[in-house]
Amino acid sequence: MAVLKNKIELKNVSKVYETRDKQVEVLNNLSFEVHENEFLVLLGPGRCGKTVLLNILANLEKQTSGTIEFAGRRPKMGDLGMVFQKYALFPWKTVMGNVEMSQKLKGVDKKVRQEKAQEYINLVGLKGFENSLPKQLSGGMKQRVGIARAYASESDILLLDEPFGALDAQTRYQMEDEIIKIWEKNKKTIIFVTNNVEEALYLGDRILLLSSRPAEIKKEYVVDLPRPRSYTDKAFLEYRNEIVDNTDLDI
Numbered sequence: 001m002a003v004l005k006n007k008i009e010l011k012n013v014s015k016v017y018e019t020r021d022k023q024v025e026v027l028n029n030l031s032f033e034v035h036e037n038e039f040l041v042l043l044g045p046g047r048c049g050k051t052v053l054l055n056i057l058a059n060l061e062k063q064t065s066g067t068i069e070f071a072g073r074r075p076k077m078g079d080l081g082m083v084f085q086k087y088a089l090f091p092w093k094t095v096m097g098n099v100e101m102s103q104k105l106k107g108v109d110k111k112v113r114q115e116k117a118q119e120y121i122n123l124v125g126l127k128g129f130e131n132s133l134p135k136q137l138s139g140g141m142k143q144r145v146g147i148a149r150a151y152a153s154e155s156d157i158l159l160l161d162e163p164f165g166a167l168d169a170q171t172r173y174q175m176e177d178e179i180i181k182i183w184e185k186n187k188k189t190i191i192f193v194t195n196n197v198e199e200a201l202y203l204g205d206r207i208l209l210l211s212s213r214p215a216e217i218k219k220e221y222v223v224d225l226p227r228p229r230s231y232t233d234k235a236f237l238e239y240r241n242e243i244v245d246n247t248d249l250d251i
């Protein structure tokens, strides 16, 4: 098997917040690697520090100690595509306006950036909705805009923070299928955060199971299941039961 070069390497990353009267330890000594074009899932209970970790990876916050290397160099702020827990779309901008935003900020020519944006709008199944405003879209459609926008940032690394957490189960299953289809068509390194065991197993090449706060890596699972996966497959359920036995998640 080919050895993938490491895209991201964290060594002993910790985060402590100093509040007026106490220290809040959020991340405890995290060391792991993320491989090029891997779909990595971070699975952990609520409030364990998942969003803080993604914000640190996105360079929106600084770790208290430890190092992070991105194939040797740290990306500039805005170099990573991020999909947030809540939609975080610009409400006054159309679908096209939202998706083309990062390229517009980089000063890319209008025709070039809109052609690119159109490709990703098509890829997430929103052809025909280019001129719609976010408020005219369903939750699932808004989250697709977020994914298209992250893809259109042309970043090699996407960070997705519980992107389907607010969706109803039916839409969520659909979106899980779609993100995999999009990723298989257009491989990128994805770091996907969830508190849902089935979602983690359905999506991940690899799962890092995090403890409750302060987040530590409890266990790593290399998910050796063919795609497309099935929630009811015997091997899937065996993985699920093993993770559930090891987890701090409320199930």
Ligand SMILES: Nc1ncnc2c1ncn2[C@@H]1O[C@H](COP(=O)(O)OP(=O)(O)O)[C@@H](O)[C@H]1O
Pocket: 017, 019, 024, 026, 044, 045, 046, 047, 048, 049, 050, 051, 052, 053, 213
């Ligand atoms: N700026 C901050 N100051 C103090 N505590 C914080 C700050 N940001 C986050 N925290 C704490 O870090 C913990 C983890 O938060 P978060 O990463 O949002 O959890 P989740 O795993 O649900 O995404 C929470 O207990 C939160 O209160």
Ligand SMILES: [Mg+2]
Pocket: 050, 051, 052, 085, 161, 162
């Ligand atoms: Mg969070």
